[in-house]
Amino acid sequence: xxxxxxxxxxFFLFSCQTLPVINAPSSSTExxxxxxxxxxxxxxxxxVHAIETRMAGNTRSAIIGVTLADPSTRSISCAIITxxxxxxxxxxxxxxxxxxNRALPPFDSENFAKNMIEDIKLIFFAPDGKFQNRGYLPxxxxxxxxxxxxxxxxxxIENKSAGTEIKRYSSSGVLKRHINFNRKAKTVYRSIxxxxxxxxxxxxLMTLIEAQSVKTIRRKH
Amino acid sequence: xxxxxxRKLYILVCIFAGVFLIFGKISYxxxxxxxKLRRESAKIKTLQADFVQKKFMKILARPLVSEGRFYxxxxxxxxxxxxxxxRSIVISYxxxxxxxxxxxxxxxxxxxxGAQAMKIVLNDVAGWMNGKFDQNPSFKATVKxxxxxxxxxxxxxxxxxxxxxxxxxxxxxxxxxVKTVKIFEGASNLTQIDFNxxxxxxxxxxxxxxxxx
Numbered sequence: 385x386x387x388x389x390x391x392x393x394x395f396f397l398f399s400c401q402t403l404p405v406i407n408a409p410s411s412s413t414e415x416x417x418x419x420x421x422x423x424x425x426x427x428x429x430x431x432v433h434a435i436e437t438r439m440a441g442n443t444r445s446a447i448i449g450v451t452l453a454d455p456s457t458r459s460i461s462c463a464i465i466t467x468x469x470x471x472x473x474x475x476x477x478x479x480x481x482x483x484x485n486r487a488l489p490p491f492d493s494e495n496f497a498k499n500m501i502e503d504i505k506l507i508f509f510a511p512d513g514k515f516q517n518r519g520y521l522p523x524x525x526x527x528x529x530x531x532x533x534x535x536x537x538x539x540x541i542e543n544k545s546a547g548t549e550i551k552r553y554s555s556s557g558v559l560k561r562h563i564n565f566n567r568k569a570k571t572v573y574r575s576i577x578x579x580x581x582x583x584x585x586x587x588x589l590m591t592l593i594e595a596q597s598v599k600t601i602r603r604k605h
Numbered sequence: 606x607x608x609x610x611x612r613k614l615y616i617l618v619c620i621f622a623g624v625f626l627i628f629g630k631i632s633y634x635x636x637x638x639x640x641k642l643r644r645e646s647a648k649i650k651t652l653q654a655d656f657v658q659k660k661f662m663k664i665l666a667r668p669l670v671s672e673g674r675f676y677x678x679x680x681x682x683x684x685x686x687x688x689x690x691x692r693s694i695v696i697s698y699x700x701x702x703x704x705x706x707x708x709x710x711x712x713x714x715x716x717x718x719g720a721q722a723m724k725i726v727l728n729d730v731a732g733w734m735n736g737k738f739d740q741n742p743s744f745k746a747t748v749k750x751x752x753x754x755x756x757x758x759x760x761x762x763x764x765x766x767x768x769x770x771x772x773x774x775x776x777x778x779x780x781x782x783v784k785t786v787k788i789f790e791g792a793s794n795l796t797q798i799d800f801n802x803x804x805x806x807x808x809x810x811x812x813x814x815x816x817x818x
Binding site: 430432434436442444445446450461462463465467468469470471474486488593596598 | 658660662664666669671685687690693706707708715716717788791794796798
Protein backbone atom coordinates (compact mmCIF):
# COMPACT_ATOMS: atom_id res chain seq x y z
CA UNK A 385 0.00 0.00 0.00
CA UNK A 386 2.87 2.32 0.89
CA UNK A 387 4.50 1.53 -2.45
CA UNK A 388 1.30 2.35 -4.26
CA UNK A 389 0.99 5.67 -2.44
CA UNK A 390 4.59 6.49 -3.30
CA UNK A 391 3.95 5.62 -6.93
CA UNK A 392 0.87 7.84 -7.06
CA UNK A 393 2.76 10.68 -5.37
CA UNK A 394 5.62 10.33 -7.85
CA PHE A 395 3.16 10.33 -10.73
CA PHE A 396 1.55 13.55 -9.52
CA LEU A 397 4.90 15.18 -8.89
CA PHE A 398 5.96 14.42 -12.46
CA SER A 399 2.66 15.43 -13.98
CA CYS A 400 2.80 18.76 -12.13
CA GLN A 401 6.18 19.80 -13.48
CA THR A 402 6.21 23.40 -14.56
CA LEU A 403 8.05 25.16 -17.33
CA PRO A 404 11.12 27.21 -16.41
CA VAL A 405 10.22 30.75 -15.40
CA ILE A 406 10.94 33.46 -17.96
CA ASN A 407 11.85 36.89 -16.64
CA ALA A 408 10.83 39.69 -18.96
CA PRO A 409 13.45 42.20 -20.18
CA SER A 410 13.59 44.85 -17.47
CA SER A 411 14.00 48.01 -19.51
CA SER A 412 12.40 49.34 -22.67
CA THR A 413 15.86 49.45 -24.31
CA GLU A 414 16.31 45.76 -23.54
CA UNK A 415 12.88 44.99 -24.92
CA UNK A 416 13.62 46.85 -28.15
CA UNK A 417 17.00 45.21 -28.71
CA UNK A 418 15.80 41.74 -27.75
CA UNK A 419 16.05 39.20 -30.57
CA UNK A 420 14.93 35.61 -30.43
CA UNK A 421 17.61 32.97 -31.08
CA UNK A 422 17.14 31.39 -34.48
CA UNK A 423 19.48 28.54 -35.42
CA UNK A 424 17.03 27.44 -38.09
CA UNK A 425 17.40 27.00 -41.83
CA UNK A 426 16.62 30.06 -43.93
CA UNK A 427 16.61 28.24 -47.27
CA UNK A 428 16.36 24.75 -48.68
CA UNK A 429 19.36 22.65 -47.68
CA UNK A 430 20.70 19.14 -48.06
CA UNK A 431 22.67 17.97 -45.04
CA VAL A 432 24.59 14.74 -44.50
CA HIS A 433 25.52 13.84 -40.92
CA ALA A 434 27.36 10.97 -39.26
CA ILE A 435 25.07 10.01 -36.38
CA GLU A 436 26.17 8.18 -33.24
CA THR A 437 23.41 6.66 -31.16
CA ARG A 438 23.98 6.42 -27.44
CA MET A 439 22.10 4.82 -24.59
CA ALA A 440 23.14 5.15 -20.96
CA GLY A 441 26.15 7.17 -22.11
CA ASN A 442 27.58 4.34 -24.21
CA THR A 443 27.89 4.52 -27.97
CA ARG A 444 25.67 1.85 -29.48
CA SER A 445 26.01 2.32 -33.20
CA ALA A 446 26.74 4.78 -35.98
CA ILE A 447 24.81 5.55 -39.14
CA ILE A 448 24.69 8.21 -41.83
CA GLY A 449 21.68 10.51 -41.96
CA VAL A 450 20.67 12.52 -45.04
CA THR A 451 18.20 15.39 -44.68
CA LEU A 452 16.70 17.51 -47.43
CA ALA A 453 14.75 20.29 -45.71
CA ASP A 454 12.84 23.22 -47.17
CA PRO A 455 11.78 25.76 -44.52
CA SER A 456 9.53 27.66 -46.94
CA THR A 457 7.21 24.67 -47.37
CA ARG A 458 8.23 22.82 -44.21
CA SER A 459 8.78 19.75 -46.36
CA ILE A 460 11.41 17.14 -45.51
CA SER A 461 12.99 14.16 -47.19
CA CYS A 462 15.29 12.00 -45.11
CA ALA A 463 17.26 8.77 -45.28
CA ILE A 464 19.32 6.58 -42.98
CA ILE A 465 22.26 4.69 -44.49
CA THR A 466 24.74 2.31 -42.90
CA UNK A 467 28.48 2.89 -43.26
CA UNK A 468 28.41 -0.07 -45.65
CA UNK A 469 26.04 1.88 -47.91
CA UNK A 470 22.78 0.13 -47.30
CA UNK A 471 19.68 2.33 -47.09
CA UNK A 472 17.69 1.37 -44.01
CA UNK A 473 15.08 4.08 -44.09
CA UNK A 474 13.70 6.64 -46.55
CA UNK A 475 10.75 8.93 -45.96
CA UNK A 476 9.33 12.28 -46.96
CA UNK A 477 6.99 14.68 -45.25
CA UNK A 478 4.98 17.49 -46.76
CA UNK A 479 1.49 18.99 -46.89
CA UNK A 480 0.02 15.56 -47.65
CA UNK A 481 1.61 13.96 -44.60
CA UNK A 482 4.36 11.43 -44.17
CA UNK A 483 5.24 8.89 -46.83
CA UNK A 484 7.65 6.09 -45.93
CA ASN A 485 9.40 4.80 -49.03
CA ARG A 486 11.65 2.25 -47.35
CA ALA A 487 11.88 1.01 -43.77
CA LEU A 488 13.94 -1.98 -42.75
CA PRO A 489 14.02 -3.25 -39.15
CA PRO A 490 14.49 -1.75 -36.60
CA PHE A 491 13.30 1.41 -38.36
CA ASP A 492 9.95 -0.02 -39.44
CA SER A 493 7.98 0.62 -36.26
CA GLU A 494 4.75 2.55 -36.52
CA ASN A 495 5.92 5.72 -34.79
CA PHE A 496 9.53 5.84 -35.93
CA ALA A 497 8.94 7.90 -39.07
CA LYS A 498 6.64 10.35 -37.27
CA ASN A 499 9.09 10.85 -34.39
CA MET A 500 12.05 11.21 -36.72
CA ILE A 501 10.32 13.82 -38.87
CA GLU A 502 9.28 15.72 -35.74
CA ASP A 503 12.87 15.70 -34.46
CA ILE A 504 14.19 16.94 -37.81
CA LYS A 505 11.64 19.76 -37.82
CA LEU A 506 12.57 20.65 -34.26
CA ILE A 507 16.24 20.93 -35.22
CA PHE A 508 16.01 22.69 -38.57
CA PHE A 509 12.70 24.58 -38.74
CA ALA A 510 11.53 27.56 -36.69
CA PRO A 511 8.59 26.56 -34.48
CA ASP A 512 5.28 26.96 -36.30
CA GLY A 513 3.34 27.33 -33.05
CA LYS A 514 2.22 30.56 -31.44
CA PHE A 515 4.83 32.83 -29.93
CA GLN A 516 4.17 32.98 -26.17
CA ASN A 517 6.92 34.71 -24.30
CA ARG A 518 10.48 36.02 -24.40
CA GLY A 519 13.04 37.07 -21.87
CA TYR A 520 15.64 35.47 -19.65
CA LEU A 521 15.79 32.18 -17.77
CA PRO A 522 16.92 32.28 -14.11
CA UNK A 523 20.51 31.51 -15.25
CA UNK A 524 20.49 34.59 -17.49
CA UNK A 525 20.20 32.87 -20.84
CA UNK A 526 18.03 34.35 -23.56
CA UNK A 527 14.86 32.43 -24.39
CA UNK A 528 11.81 32.60 -26.64
CA UNK A 529 8.86 30.30 -25.97
CA UNK A 530 6.33 28.90 -28.45
CA UNK A 531 3.16 26.87 -27.98
CA UNK A 532 2.58 24.14 -30.54
CA UNK A 533 -0.85 23.09 -31.79
CA UNK A 534 -0.57 19.78 -29.96
CA UNK A 535 0.03 21.56 -26.63
CA UNK A 536 3.81 21.03 -26.50
CA UNK A 537 6.04 23.94 -25.54
CA UNK A 538 9.25 24.82 -27.37
CA UNK A 539 11.96 26.96 -25.83
CA UNK A 540 14.70 28.30 -28.10
CA ILE A 541 17.59 29.31 -25.90
CA GLU A 542 20.80 31.23 -26.51
CA ASN A 543 23.37 30.25 -23.94
CA LYS A 544 26.56 32.29 -24.23
CA SER A 545 28.72 29.50 -22.84
CA ALA A 546 26.98 26.35 -24.09
CA GLY A 547 25.63 27.55 -27.42
CA THR A 548 22.13 27.52 -28.86
CA GLU A 549 19.65 25.07 -27.39
CA ILE A 550 16.13 23.92 -28.16
CA LYS A 551 13.94 22.27 -25.56
CA ARG A 552 10.59 20.65 -26.21
CA TYR A 553 8.28 20.15 -23.23
CA SER A 554 4.97 18.30 -23.05
CA SER A 555 1.82 20.28 -22.29
CA SER A 556 2.36 19.42 -18.61
CA GLY A 557 5.93 20.71 -18.65
CA VAL A 558 7.84 17.42 -18.89
CA LEU A 559 11.07 17.77 -20.88
CA LYS A 560 10.92 15.51 -23.96
CA ARG A 561 13.77 16.70 -26.18
CA HIS A 562 16.91 18.75 -25.62
CA ILE A 563 18.92 19.82 -28.65
CA ASN A 564 22.30 21.46 -28.34
CA PHE A 565 24.16 23.14 -31.20
CA ASN A 566 27.83 23.04 -30.24
CA ARG A 567 29.12 26.58 -29.90
CA LYS A 568 32.70 25.52 -30.64
CA ALA A 569 31.74 24.31 -34.10
CA LYS A 570 32.39 26.69 -36.99
CA THR A 571 28.89 26.37 -38.38
CA VAL A 572 25.71 25.81 -36.45
CA TYR A 573 24.98 22.35 -37.90
CA ARG A 574 28.56 21.06 -37.62
CA SER A 575 27.89 19.30 -34.30
CA ILE A 576 24.41 18.72 -32.91
CA UNK A 577 23.39 16.67 -29.89
CA UNK A 578 19.83 15.52 -29.44
CA UNK A 579 18.83 14.09 -26.07
CA UNK A 580 15.52 12.23 -26.01
CA UNK A 581 13.71 11.56 -22.75
CA UNK A 582 11.54 8.53 -23.35
CA UNK A 583 10.89 5.23 -21.58
CA UNK A 584 14.50 4.49 -22.48
CA UNK A 585 16.48 7.71 -22.79
CA UNK A 586 18.82 7.99 -25.74
CA UNK A 587 20.93 10.59 -27.46
CA UNK A 588 22.07 11.25 -31.01
CA LEU A 589 25.37 12.94 -31.73
CA MET A 590 25.30 14.37 -35.24
CA THR A 591 28.53 15.40 -36.97
CA LEU A 592 28.24 17.19 -40.29
CA ILE A 593 29.75 15.44 -43.31
CA GLU A 594 28.51 17.88 -45.93
CA ALA A 595 25.97 20.67 -46.36
CA GLN A 596 24.68 21.96 -49.64
CA SER A 597 22.29 24.78 -50.41
CA VAL A 598 19.59 23.67 -52.83
CA LYS A 599 18.44 26.33 -55.22
CA THR A 600 14.87 25.73 -56.29
CA ILE A 601 14.27 26.65 -59.88
CA ARG A 602 10.87 28.24 -60.28
CA ARG A 603 9.50 28.10 -63.81
CA LYS A 604 7.70 31.07 -65.23
CA HIS A 605 4.55 30.34 -67.19
CA UNK B 606 15.83 -8.32 -34.01
CA UNK B 607 18.84 -10.55 -34.58
CA UNK B 608 17.10 -12.12 -37.55
CA UNK B 609 16.49 -8.71 -39.11
CA UNK B 610 20.08 -7.67 -38.53
CA UNK B 611 21.12 -10.98 -39.98
CA ARG B 612 19.24 -10.17 -43.17
CA LYS B 613 20.78 -6.72 -43.41
CA LEU B 614 24.25 -8.05 -42.89
CA TYR B 615 23.53 -10.77 -45.37
CA ILE B 616 23.62 -8.07 -47.99
CA LEU B 617 26.90 -6.80 -46.63
CA VAL B 618 28.26 -10.29 -46.89
CA CYS B 619 27.15 -10.35 -50.48
CA ILE B 620 29.43 -7.43 -51.08
CA PHE B 621 32.32 -9.26 -49.49
CA ALA B 622 31.43 -12.35 -51.40
CA GLY B 623 31.41 -10.43 -54.63
CA VAL B 624 34.90 -9.28 -53.93
CA PHE B 625 36.12 -12.73 -53.06
CA LEU B 626 34.61 -14.13 -56.17
CA ILE B 627 36.16 -11.74 -58.51
CA PHE B 628 39.63 -11.80 -57.25
CA GLY B 629 39.76 -15.42 -58.20
CA LYS B 630 40.86 -16.11 -61.76
CA ILE B 631 37.37 -15.38 -62.75
CA SER B 632 37.99 -15.56 -66.42
CA TYR B 633 36.88 -19.15 -66.04
CA UNK B 634 33.44 -17.90 -65.13
CA UNK B 635 33.20 -16.63 -68.66
CA UNK B 636 33.37 -20.23 -69.69
CA UNK B 637 30.40 -20.77 -67.40
CA UNK B 638 32.42 -23.33 -65.56
CA UNK B 639 31.89 -22.84 -61.86
CA UNK B 640 33.84 -25.94 -60.99
CA LYS B 641 36.98 -24.43 -62.54
CA LEU B 642 36.31 -21.22 -60.66
CA ARG B 643 36.18 -23.14 -57.39
CA ARG B 644 39.50 -24.76 -58.13
CA GLU B 645 41.11 -21.43 -58.97
CA SER B 646 39.62 -19.69 -55.92
CA ALA B 647 41.31 -22.24 -53.71
CA LYS B 648 44.67 -20.83 -54.83
CA ILE B 649 44.00 -17.50 -53.11
CA LYS B 650 45.65 -17.43 -49.71
CA THR B 651 45.60 -13.69 -49.06
CA LEU B 652 44.12 -10.69 -50.77
CA GLN B 653 44.06 -6.95 -50.15
CA ALA B 654 42.66 -3.97 -52.05
CA ASP B 655 41.59 -0.35 -51.69
CA PHE B 656 38.00 0.49 -52.49
CA VAL B 657 35.88 3.54 -53.24
CA GLN B 658 32.18 3.20 -52.50
CA LYS B 659 29.62 5.49 -54.10
CA LYS B 660 26.08 5.60 -52.80
CA PHE B 661 23.49 6.87 -55.27
CA MET B 662 20.06 7.87 -53.99
CA LYS B 663 17.28 10.14 -55.17
CA ILE B 664 17.74 12.33 -52.08
CA LEU B 665 21.44 12.85 -52.86
CA ALA B 666 22.33 15.33 -55.60
CA ARG B 667 25.74 13.76 -55.91
CA PRO B 668 26.84 10.34 -54.66
CA LEU B 669 28.01 9.89 -51.11
CA VAL B 670 31.60 8.71 -51.44
CA SER B 671 33.27 6.41 -48.90
CA GLU B 672 36.81 5.07 -49.01
CA GLY B 673 38.39 2.09 -47.35
CA ARG B 674 40.55 -0.99 -47.53
CA PHE B 675 39.83 -4.67 -47.55
CA TYR B 676 41.96 -7.63 -46.41
CA UNK B 677 41.35 -11.36 -46.59
CA UNK B 678 43.36 -14.38 -45.48
CA UNK B 679 42.25 -17.97 -46.07
CA UNK B 680 40.33 -19.69 -44.74
CA UNK B 681 38.07 -17.20 -42.97
CA UNK B 682 39.84 -14.02 -41.77
CA UNK B 683 38.90 -10.64 -43.15
CA UNK B 684 38.95 -6.95 -42.41
CA UNK B 685 36.58 -4.50 -44.14
CA UNK B 686 37.55 -1.00 -43.13
CA UNK B 687 36.11 2.41 -43.98
CA UNK B 688 38.37 5.43 -43.53
CA UNK B 689 35.81 8.09 -44.40
CA UNK B 690 33.35 9.66 -44.08
CA UNK B 691 32.32 7.32 -41.23
CA ARG B 692 35.16 5.28 -39.78
CA SER B 693 34.15 1.69 -39.15
CA ILE B 694 35.73 -1.75 -39.26
CA VAL B 695 34.37 -5.28 -39.46
CA ILE B 696 37.01 -7.87 -38.59
CA SER B 697 36.75 -11.61 -38.44
CA TYR B 698 39.43 -13.88 -37.03
CA UNK B 699 39.27 -17.46 -35.82
CA UNK B 700 35.50 -17.65 -35.82
CA UNK B 701 35.05 -14.35 -33.97
CA UNK B 702 33.55 -11.38 -35.74
CA UNK B 703 33.46 -7.84 -34.38
CA UNK B 704 32.34 -4.49 -35.70
CA UNK B 705 33.84 -1.20 -34.52
CA UNK B 706 32.92 2.43 -35.03
CA UNK B 707 34.92 5.55 -34.35
CA UNK B 708 33.63 7.43 -31.33
CA UNK B 709 35.22 9.81 -28.82
CA UNK B 710 38.50 9.66 -30.72
CA UNK B 711 38.81 5.88 -30.45
CA UNK B 712 37.36 2.75 -32.02
CA UNK B 713 34.40 1.47 -30.03
CA UNK B 714 32.78 -1.91 -30.45
CA UNK B 715 29.31 -1.85 -31.97
CA UNK B 716 27.01 -3.30 -29.32
CA UNK B 717 23.94 -3.72 -31.46
CA UNK B 718 24.49 -7.39 -32.11
CA GLY B 719 25.53 -6.91 -35.69
CA ALA B 720 28.81 -8.71 -35.19
CA GLN B 721 27.05 -11.78 -33.82
CA ALA B 722 24.84 -11.79 -36.85
CA MET B 723 27.95 -11.60 -39.00
CA LYS B 724 29.13 -14.79 -37.38
CA ILE B 725 26.01 -16.57 -38.54
CA VAL B 726 26.43 -15.54 -42.14
CA LEU B 727 30.12 -16.35 -42.27
CA ASN B 728 29.25 -19.88 -43.20
CA ASP B 729 27.89 -18.47 -46.44
CA VAL B 730 31.00 -16.38 -46.92
CA ALA B 731 33.18 -19.42 -46.58
CA GLY B 732 31.15 -21.08 -49.29
CA TRP B 733 31.57 -18.14 -51.61
CA MET B 734 35.27 -17.89 -50.92
CA ASN B 735 35.57 -21.40 -52.20
CA GLY B 736 33.90 -20.33 -55.39
CA LYS B 737 30.59 -21.92 -54.50
CA PHE B 738 28.58 -18.88 -55.43
CA ASP B 739 26.32 -20.89 -57.68
CA GLN B 740 25.44 -23.25 -54.84
CA ASN B 741 23.85 -20.85 -52.40
CA PRO B 742 20.09 -21.37 -52.64
CA SER B 743 19.49 -17.73 -51.65
CA PHE B 744 20.98 -16.40 -54.89
CA LYS B 745 20.79 -17.31 -58.51
CA ALA B 746 24.11 -16.67 -60.26
CA THR B 747 24.43 -15.94 -63.97
CA VAL B 748 27.41 -14.99 -66.10
CA LYS B 749 27.31 -12.73 -69.15
CA UNK B 750 30.34 -12.52 -71.34
CA UNK B 751 31.27 -9.49 -73.38
CA UNK B 752 33.97 -6.82 -73.43
CA UNK B 753 33.53 -6.87 -69.69
CA UNK B 754 32.40 -10.08 -68.02
CA UNK B 755 29.46 -9.54 -65.71
CA UNK B 756 28.21 -11.85 -62.97
CA UNK B 757 24.73 -11.21 -61.65
CA UNK B 758 23.49 -12.52 -58.31
CA UNK B 759 19.73 -12.37 -57.94
CA UNK B 760 18.08 -13.16 -54.60
CA UNK B 761 15.53 -15.94 -54.81
CA UNK B 762 14.32 -15.71 -51.21
CA UNK B 763 11.14 -13.74 -50.72
CA UNK B 764 12.57 -12.42 -47.44
CA UNK B 765 15.00 -10.37 -49.50
CA UNK B 766 12.19 -8.70 -51.42
CA UNK B 767 12.24 -4.96 -50.97
CA UNK B 768 15.79 -5.03 -49.66
CA UNK B 769 17.90 -5.91 -52.64
CA UNK B 770 17.08 -6.42 -56.30
CA UNK B 771 20.39 -7.77 -57.56
CA UNK B 772 24.17 -7.61 -57.33
CA UNK B 773 26.25 -7.06 -60.44
CA UNK B 774 29.94 -7.88 -60.45
CA UNK B 775 31.85 -6.51 -63.41
CA UNK B 776 35.30 -7.83 -64.26
CA UNK B 777 38.05 -6.00 -66.00
CA UNK B 778 39.29 -7.53 -69.25
CA UNK B 779 42.46 -8.51 -67.43
CA UNK B 780 41.75 -11.83 -65.76
CA UNK B 781 41.86 -11.94 -62.00
CA UNK B 782 41.11 -8.32 -61.29
CA VAL B 783 37.87 -6.81 -60.13
CA LYS B 784 36.42 -3.69 -61.62
CA THR B 785 33.15 -2.92 -59.91
CA VAL B 786 30.49 -4.37 -57.61
CA LYS B 787 27.04 -2.82 -57.87
CA ILE B 788 24.28 -3.48 -55.37
CA PHE B 789 20.83 -2.48 -56.55
CA GLU B 790 18.50 -1.88 -53.61
CA GLY B 791 15.63 -0.39 -55.57
CA ALA B 792 14.71 2.42 -57.92
CA SER B 793 17.37 5.18 -57.81
CA ASN B 794 19.11 3.38 -54.96
CA LEU B 795 22.48 1.94 -55.88
CA THR B 796 25.76 1.20 -54.12
CA GLN B 797 28.80 0.98 -56.39
CA ILE B 798 32.17 -0.23 -55.13
CA ASP B 799 35.27 0.20 -57.27
CA PHE B 800 38.43 -1.69 -56.34
CA ASN B 801 42.03 -0.87 -57.05
CA UNK B 802 45.58 -1.64 -55.89
CA UNK B 803 44.69 -5.31 -55.70
CA UNK B 804 47.37 -7.55 -54.22
CA UNK B 805 47.02 -11.31 -54.18
CA UNK B 806 48.96 -13.77 -52.01
CA UNK B 807 51.15 -11.15 -50.34
CA UNK B 808 51.91 -11.62 -46.65
CA UNK B 809 49.39 -9.97 -44.31
CA UNK B 810 50.26 -9.78 -40.63
CA UNK B 811 47.66 -11.58 -38.53
CA UNK B 812 47.34 -8.47 -36.33
CA UNK B 813 45.41 -6.88 -39.21
CA UNK B 814 42.55 -9.25 -38.35
CA UNK B 815 42.80 -8.75 -34.59
CA UNK B 816 43.68 -5.12 -33.86
CA UNK B 817 41.38 -2.31 -34.82
CA UNK B 818 43.86 0.55 -34.62
